[in-house]
Amino acid sequence: MPRSKSLMVFILAFGIFGIINTEMGIIGILPQIAVKYGISVSQAGLLVSLFALAVAIAGPILPLLFSGVNRKAIMLCVVGLFVITNVIAIFASNFTIALIARIVPAFFHPVYFSVAFTSATSFVSKDQAPKAIARVFMGVTAGMVIGIPITSFIADVSTIEMAMLFFAVVNALAFIAILLFVPSMPVMERVSYGTQLSVLKKPVLWLSMITAAFVLSGMYAVFSFFAEYLDKVTRMSGGLISLMLVLFGGAGIIGNLFAGKWLSQHAARTALLFPFGLGVIYLLVYLMGAFTMPMAVLILLWGVLFTLGLNISQYWITSAASEAPDFANGLFVAFGNLGVTIGTSVGGLFVSGMGTEHVVWSGILFMVLSFVTIALRTSMYRTKQVSSG
Structure with a gap:
């Protein structure tokens, strides 16, 4: 560039x-x-x-x-x-x-x-x-x-x-x-409201929006209780938890770089592997959550996959409605926030009903659901924009 x-x-x-x-x-x-x-x-x-x-x-x-x-x-x-x-x-x-x-x-x-x-x-x-x-x-x-x-x-x-x-x-x-x-950026070819709204007739778009909601739900069901998990399960100090948040964020920035490359070259394959990868991380967090050093390593990997999930969700929706990019990006923001709300609520139910250490199961549940919808879209609507090359 x-x-x-x-x-x-x-x-x-x-x-x-x-x-x-x-x-x-x-x-x-x-x-x-x-x-x-x-x-x-x-x-x-x-x-x-x-x-x-x-x-x-x-x-x-x-x-x-x-x-x-x-x-x-x-x-x-x-x-x-x-x-x-x-x-x-x-x-x-x-x-x-x-x-x-x-x-x-x-x-x-x-x-x-x-x-x-x-x-x-x-x-x-x-x-x-x-x-x-x-x-x-x-x-x-x-x-x-x-x-x-x-x-x-x-x-x-x-x-x-x-x-x-x-x-x-x-x-x-x-x-x-x-x-x-930033230079002036007039919209040279304005797409009518009717044309933009017509993308809602596409089943692939609805499947993509549902996928984004599942993905974000699975991410935030666990991340929303990140600090509490490290406090109650890993027994980290407040200072160390802050350090883990910084580590998570730094890993997320690295994840953004990988996301761009992987989605450019192997979009469908990347999307299919994501819920499996994050699900494995959650399982390892459950098994090794009481140990500080293994958790630090898992947090590093978790941060990379977290931002990959954001990128996948945005790409999955906008590639399904490329003829209305502004509207599609708005739908991503809406369904992304819906996912955050659902995930945080469901994760909270797991925490209050089963205990903090079991919150990862709420994330795994949503990862299973997102894998199903990603696989369904990939098999039914395999297009040039979302093919794995």
């Missing part, structure tokens, strides 16, 4: 980092937010759950509505909105205002994701598209894993307002980078 195009893909990824950092980083300061507004931690958790709900609702709708707008302009608008609402949240006098400042930009979260993914693929040839998407996904990984500890650290050494200012600053830097370095 030429250097100029690599820079633009990096900027798109940095914008996603800013948005994901806003979404997930708040988790690290929920206790302080509860104290600030005199509410319970569970009430403060609405800042996370309602954000995700807004993303899931907007995912199939807003990317479709904005699919004809200049892509640079819409990215600037979305990132700019995140800057403004983050600043409002810093000075919010009560929890209701803070909650509104979170929910409003959340509706536009899938718009930026959709446009960023579509723009990244427009910079490269079709066979290099998975690699470009994988690089953009680095922003997701960084936001999920780096955002939480950084925000928590800032709040610990300074104030909660300074931690929230970090959200605004990152998004402001992304806004400036997009403004200065």
Whole structure:
């Protein structure tokens, strides 16, 4: 990829980092937010759950509505909105205002994701598209894993307002980078709403969306209880758990690089092997979860496969509806968040009903389901876009 195009893909990824950092980083300061507004931690958790709900609702709708707008302009608008609402949240006098400042930009979260993914693929040839998407996904990984500890650290050494200012600053830097370095990207061939919606008639797309929901459910059913597992089962200290999160995130960035290469060359084979590979990791975690060193090695492999699952889910949906890329990416965001919600809920049931060490069985259950739908799609709809070469 030429250097100029690599820079633009990096900027798109940095914008996603800013948005994901806003979404997930708040988790690290929920206790302080509860104290600030005199509410319970569970009430403060609405800042996370309602954000995700807004993303899931907007995912199939807003990317479709904005699919004809200049892509640079819409990215600037979305990132700019995140800057403004983050600043409002810093000075919010009560929890209701803070909650509104979170929910409003959340509706536009899938718009930026959709446009960023579509723009990244427009910079490269079709066979290099998975690699470009994988690089953009680095922003997701960084936001999920780096955002939480950084925000928590800032709040610990300074104030909660300074931690929230970090959200605004990152998004402001992304806004400036997009403004200065990303060229105007008008939509030259606008696809009508009717044509985009018509992709919903394709059984392969529905099968792909169900697969994405299963994959994300299987990933988050276990990952949502990552820290608790290391605490209760592996008996790691808080500092060591933080280190394991960093290890997981670093491995995830490496996984993005592998994902782009594997999906470019052997998409169907990679997708078929993924649920088997993650299922084996979960089984080994169950068998060796009490041992620190084996768990560290498993976490490294787990991190690589985790981001591979994100890439596969996005590719599986967009390759099934390549004629409506913006809408397809919006569907990925919606069904991905649906998977996160389902997986976390089911994983929680396993934890409360059977114990923390048994949460891996919820992940294995979803991996079995995703393998079935991946195999079904591969056998029924083996096309050039998803063939294993």
